[in-house]
Every structure is written in C-alpha cells, then in structure tokens.
Amino acid sequence: MSDIQKKRIYWSLGFLFFSLGIAYLLWPKQVLEPVSVDRVFSNAPWAKPVPNLPPLAGVGEVRAENCGRCHTEIYQEWKTSTHANALSDIQFQSELTKSSSPKWLCLNCHTPVANQRENLVNYLQNGDYKLPIEEKNPHFDPKMKSEAITCAACHVRLDEQGNSYVIGANGNTKPPHPVRIQPEKLKDRCLDCHNANYELDDQLVCAFKTGKELQSSKSTHGKETCGSCHMQEIERKFVKSELGTPVRTGHKHAFIGGGVPKRFDLYEKQIPGGYQIGLKVDPILWDLAKDKLEYSVSFKNEKAAHNIPTGDPERFLLGRVSILDARGKLLEKKEIKFGQEWEWYPKARLIADTRILPGETKNWNGSFSVPSSPAKVVLEFYHVRLKESNAEYMRKGNDLATEEFKRMISKIEDHYPFSSIVYKEEVDLRTHKRKLYSPKELIRISSDRRGE
Ligand code: HEC
Ligand code: HEC
Ligand code: HEC
Ligand code: HEC
Numbered sequence: 001m002s003d004i005q006k007k008r009i010y011w012s013l014g015f016l017f018f019s020l021g022i023a024y025l026l027w028p029k030q031v032l033e034p035v036s037v038d039r040v041f042s043n044a045p046w047a048k049p050v051p052n053l054p055p056l057a058g059v060g061e062v063r064a065e066n067c068g069r070c071h072t073e074i075y076q077e078w079k080t081s082t083h084a085n086a087l088s089d090i091q092f093q094s095e096l097t098k099s100s101s102p103k104w105l106c107l108n109c110h111t112p113v114a115n116q117r118e119n120l121v122n123y124l125q126n127g128d129y130k131l132p133i134e135e136k137n138p139h140f141d142p143k144m145k146s147e148a149i150t151c152a153a154c155h156v157r158l159d160e161q162g163n164s165y166v167i168g169a170n171g172n173t174k175p176p177h178p179v180r181i182q183p184e185k186l187k188d189r190c191l192d193c194h195n196a197n198y199e200l201d202d203q204l205v206c207a208f209k210t211g212k213e214l215q216s217s218k219s220t221h222g223k224e225t226c227g228s229c230h231m232q233e234i235e236r237k238f239v240k241s242e243l244g245t246p247v248r249t250g251h252k253h254a255f256i257g258g259g260v261p262k263r264f265d266l267y268e269k270q271i272p273g274g275y276q277i278g279l280k281v282d283p284i285l286w287d288l289a290k291d292k293l294e295y296s297v298s299f300k301n302e303k304a305a306h307n308i309p310t311g312d313p314e315r316f317l318l319g320r321v322s323i324l325d326a327r328g329k330l331l332e333k334k335e336i337k338f339g340q341e342w343e344w345y346p347k348a349r350l351i352a353d354t355r356i357l358p359g360e361t362k363n364w365n366g367s368f369s370v371p372s373s374p375a376k377v378v379l380e381f382y383h384v385r386l387k388e389s390n391a392e393y394m395r396k397g398n399d400l401a402t403e404e405f406k407r408m409i410s411k412i413e414d415h416y417p418f419s420s421i422v423y424k425e426e427v428d429l430r431t432h433k434r435k436l437y438s439p440k441e442l443i444r445i446s447s448d449r450r451g452e
C-alpha cells in the first residue's frame with residue numbers, strides 16, 4: 001500500500017470518527033430536548049407542587065406539627081384524616097412503587113408542597129412525562145414529607161416578597177403570623193386535586209370529576225362547597241385556650257368521605273369526624289307467596305352533592321338482599337353494583353357508569369324462589385374501595401417498595417380496609433319486625449371485617 005493510499009485511509013477513518021462525533025453531539029440534543037413542565041401541562045395546577053415555602057414569621061417551619069402547637073384540636077382532627085395519611089396509604093405506596101408509575105406526578109397531589117420533595121421536576125426530556133429531569137431540592141424537609149396533605153398545602157403561600165403567609169377565611173383575628181383573608185381561594189383549593197381530568201396517554205388517565213359533579217348539582221344543592229359537607233361547622237376556639245381567644249364558628253378538619261378509612265384504627269374516628277351515608281334508603285318491601293319471595297328496594301342520593309361513589313374509578317357500592325333460615329344460615333342472595341366500568345386496553349375508556357347521581361332515586365326489584373322455610377330478609381349496602389382481585393395484583397408486584405411496606409402489602413387485608421358496610425336492615429318474616437343497624441353498630445362491624 002502506497003503512502004498516499006495509507007493517508008487516504010487514515011483521512012477517511014478520521015473523517016468517519018469526526019462525523020460520528022458530531023452526530024453523537026447533535027443527535028441526543030435533538031432527541032432529548034428538555035421541555036418545561038409548565039409548557040407540557042398548561043392549566044394543570046397539580047403538575048407542580050406548591051413552591052418551596054420559607055419559615056413562617058411567628059411560627060417557624062411550615063410543618064403541620066408546628067401549626068399544631070397552637071391549633072391543637074384542628075391538628076388532632078387532621079391527623080386522623082385521609083389527607084394526613086395520603087402518603088402512608090398502603091394502596092398508594094403499592095401503586096407508587098411500580099416501575100411504571102410517574103412518581104413525580106403522583107406525589108404532586110399526595111405530598112403537594114415542594115418542601116416535602118427530595119427532588120423537583122421542572123423539565124421533561126422531550127416533554128415526555130415518563131422522562132422527568134430531577135433536580136435536588138435544597139429545602140427538602142423529611143419531617144414534612146410524612147405529613148402528606150399538610151396544612152400548608154391549603155393554607156400557606158408566598159407573598160410578593162417571597163415570604164410565607166397564611167390564607168384565612170375569617171378576619172378580625174389576631175394571629176401571631178401573617179394572614180390574608182381569601183375565603184374563596186381557600187375553599188376552591190379542593191378542586192385542584194379533586195377535579196382533575198387529564199389523559200396522559202392511552203392507558204394513564206386521571207378522571208376525578210367531583211368538582212364537575214358538584215357544579216351540575218347546583219339546582220339541588222345550591223351554593224354548597226366541598227367544605228359545606230366535609231368540614232362541618234363547629235363552635236370552638238381556633239387555638240388552645242391558654243391563648244385567650246374567643247369561641248368562633250370554625251370547621252372540622254377530619255375530611256371524612258365514604259366511610260372507608262385507610263387503617264383499621266381510624267374507624268373509631270369516622271363518626272366523630274362527621275361521617276354520614278349519602279343514601280336515604282326506604283324500608284325494604286317484600287311479598288312472600290308460596291315458594292316465591294319478591295322484594296323491592298328504593299334509595300336516593302340525598303346527602304352527597306356528587307355521584308356515589310365519586311373519585312377513584314375502582315370504587316363501587318354493592319347492594320345485597322339475602323334470605324336466612326331460622327339459624328341464620330344464608331339460603332340465597334342477590335347482588336347489584338353501582339359504579340364505573342372502564343376498559344383499559346387498547347385505550348382507557350369509560351364503558352358504563354351506574355353511579356347514583358345527586359338527587360337520583362334508584363329502584364331495585366327482584367325475586368327468589370325459596371327452597372326451604374325462610375326466616376329473615378336482610379338488606380345491606382357496602383362501600384367498596386378495593387377488590388380482592390386488585391389486592392392480589394398488589395401482593396404480587398411491589399418490588400420497589402421499602403421492606404416495611406412490602407411486608408404490609410403482602411398482608412394488605414390485615415392493615416387496609418377494603419370496604420365498609422354502610423347500611424343494614426333485617427326483617428323477621430314471621431313477626432314482621434324490622435331491625436335497622438345504627439351507624440355506630442355498622443362502624444363496629446366494619447372494623448372487625450378483613451378483606452372483601
Ligand atoms: C404560636 C401560635 C400559632 C401557630 C404556631 C400558628 N397559629 Fe394560626 N393562629 C393563631 C392565632 C392566635 C390565631 C387567631 C385565632 C383567633 O383569634 O380566633 C390564628 C389564626 C389562624 C387562621 C385563621 C385566620 C382567619 O382569620 O381565618 C388560620 C387559617 C391559621 N391560623 C393557620 C395556621 C397555620 C396553617 C399554621 C402553621 C403553618 C399556624 N396557623 C400556626 C396562632 C398560631
Ligand atoms: C393537594 C391535593 C388535595 C387537595 C387540595 C384536597 N384534597 Fe382531598 N384528597 C386528596 C387525596 C390525594 C385524597 C386521597 C388520599 C388517599 O386515598 O390516600 C383525598 C381524599 C379526600 C376525601 C376522602 C376521604 C375518605 O376517607 O374517603 C375527602 C372527603 C376530601 N379529600 C375532601 C377534600 C376537601 C373538602 C378539600 C378542600 C377543602 C380537599 N379534599 C382538598 C388530595 C387533595
Ligand atoms: C351536600 C353535601 C356534600 C358536598 C357539597 C360534597 N360532598 Fe363529598 N360526600 C358527601 C357525602 C354524604 C359522602 C358520602 C357518600 C357515601 O358514600 O354514602 C361524600 C363522599 C365523598 C368522598 C368519598 C368518595 C368515595 O366514594 O369514597 C369524597 C372524596 C368526596 N365526598 C369529596 C368531595 C369533594 C371534593 C367535594 C366538592 C367538589 C364534595 N365532596 C362535596 C357529601 C357532600
Ligand atoms: C385540604 C385543605 C385544608 C387543609 C389540609 C387544612 N385546612 Fe384549615 N381550612 C381549610 C378551609 C377550606 C377552611 C375554611 C373553611 C370555611 O371557612 O368555610 C379552613 C379553616 C381553617 C381555620 C379557621 C378556623 C376554622 O376552623 O374554620 C384554621 C385555624 C385552620 N383552617 C387551620 C388549619 C391547620 C392548623 C391545618 C393543619 C393541621 C389545616 N387547617 C389543614 C382547608 C384546609
């Protein structure tokens with residue numbers, strides 16, 4: 001090979017590597033261009049957490065624990081709420097720690113203040129929600145992280161100078177911390193998380209429409225806000241009595257919902273926290289002729305200004321009519337479900353929705369052919385959060401969860417109520433006597449149940 005030929009080869013090789021180098025430098029930039037979260041998710045208040053909040057004058061770090069030094073009763077109520085338990089929720093941990101879950105997005109609603117986040121996401125590679133660019137957060141507060149939907153998520157914001165202030169709803173109070181009276185802002189905050197409709201991709205869809213449901217019930221429920229029912233009024237001092245403030249009209253902070261708490265020990269807090277069933281159920285009608293029993297059940301969504309159930313698409317209300325013999329043995333039962341049905345593949349799609357609309361009355365009729373002497377008819381309603389089939393799916397796949405959560409997920413039925421019984425009525429077919437279970441009795445039965 002001549003020198004010229006050799007040189008040519010070196011040159012060509014050199015050129016080849018040079019071109020590859022240039023291509024390498026240009027290629028990834030084109031493919032992985034960072035796009036800001038604000039641009040990808042415009043109009044989605046949950047796309048980012050509340051910005052880092054510096055210590056609040058007169059209080060210190062904006063942790064719930066600190067607010068609780070003075071607002072003792074509110075703090076104790078809030079501690080029992082699903083909000084305060086939204087991060088330690090076993091089902092949430094199980095879903096969050098699947099490798100496919102967009103953790104940064106999930107956390108924006110379940111731990112919504114930047115101080116609660118080790119890492120912050122301001123940019124996405126190529127605008128893809130699955131490729132977040134994480135930056136360390138120098139203001140991360142691990143204590144505050146565990147508080148999940150903490151006081152500051154609703155109550156603390158930054159003023160024009162970048163100082164923290166409290167959003168209040170009353171005025172004429174003398175707090176030791178800065179406060180601005182913005183009642184509408186405070187009350188509308190619920191919708192940021194409870195009215196989120198968004199299609200991330202074909203399978204991942206956020207479909208919380210409780211705000212829309214409330215909007216369309218205006219004719220029956222007037223000007224009610226979420227708080228009208230979920231933060232009941234209560235006459236008390238806003239702070240511990242040593243501070244000498246007057247009794248005012250305040251609000252419970254237990255945020256009780258459908259009566260299915262996140263831990264068994266929280267059942268006892270449901271009624272004091274303000275739980276009430278949304279349905280008004282008429283006494284069951286029945287007719288026993290020869291070997292046939294006909295029944296008719298009528299119930300109305302009287303107390304919820306939104307569908308029952310609302311929120312998470314997995315939930316449903318299960319109605320059950322059963323016939324028992326004299327010894328209490330089940331002879332036969334009939335069931336009916338009210339909820340949503342989704343098809344997830346190839347594209348998430350709501351295919352049926354039998355939930356009970358605000359003000360709507362449902363009638364359910366049926367009949368049994370009665371085999372032997374029936375003694376009792378029983379009508380029950382269950383509010384179901386988690387089905388056994390989904391629990392089984394969780395027990396199988398939670399590789400990224402911490403050891404503590406893995407252990408709990410593997411025995412989820414011992415830690416996590418799947419459903420609650422919210423209505424029960426028994427009729428003795430011979431004496432025609434009725435027994436209606438009280439909310440207290442139902443809560444006790446529910447807290448003793450395990451699994452479905
Ligand atoms: C050192 C005691 C103290 C601490 C700590 C404290 N507060 Fe207060 N706060 C008060 C007092 C006192 C009032 C006035 C109560 C009154 O006059 O009835 C008040 C009033 C309020 C109000 C009602 C304002 C209105 O007019 O509607 C809100 C809301 C509030 N605080 C939230 C918070 C939050 C959130 C925190 C924690 C970040 C916090 N507070 C920490 C003492 C405290
Ligand atoms: C930052 C997001 C966020 C905001 C703001 C918010 N919530 Fe929630 N809320 C949640 C999440 C997340 C859950 C469910 C947590 C879970 O199941 O672990 C929840 C659950 C609930 C529940 C169900 C409780 C139960 O046990 O069934 C009620 C009721 C509720 N919220 C009411 C409200 C009201 C009223 C407001 C406004 C005053 C509000 N929420 C504001 C995120 C939020
Ligand atoms: C007129 C009273 C009323 C108003 C207003 C109201 N709710 Fe409810 N809500 C209820 C009742 C009653 C229940 C319990 C329903 C049941 O399961 O029987 C409930 C249940 C819930 C649940 C639990 C759902 C479930 O299926 O487990 C959530 C979450 C909730 N409400 C959120 C909200 C939000 C957010 C708003 C505002 C957009 C709101 N509610 C407005 C009365 C109300
Ligand atoms: C999910 C949102 C949310 C969370 C979390 C929350 N609050 Fe509130 N809070 C409200 C709303 C809404 C009101 C106003 C209710 C009204 O006036 O109708 C309120 C009212 C108050 C008031 C005025 C008195 C009263 O009871 O109406 C105080 C004080 C207060 N909150 C303190 C706290 C403290 C302390 C925490 C944490 C332990 C906390 N809040 C957590 C939404 C929230």
Ligand code: HEC
Nearest residue numbers: 046091092095096102105106109193194196310311312385
């Ligand atoms: C837009 C705010 C928002 C985002 C983002 C969000 N959630 Fe939630 N999540 C909620 C609210 C609100 C509830 C309670 C709904 C209700 O009770 O109606 C909830 C409830 C839950 C529950 C409890 C369901 C039940 O029936 O009790 C789980 C589990 C959960 N979320 C997991 C996730 C996961 C995993 C992600 C990320 C893929 C995520 N969430 C993202 C707002 C959000």
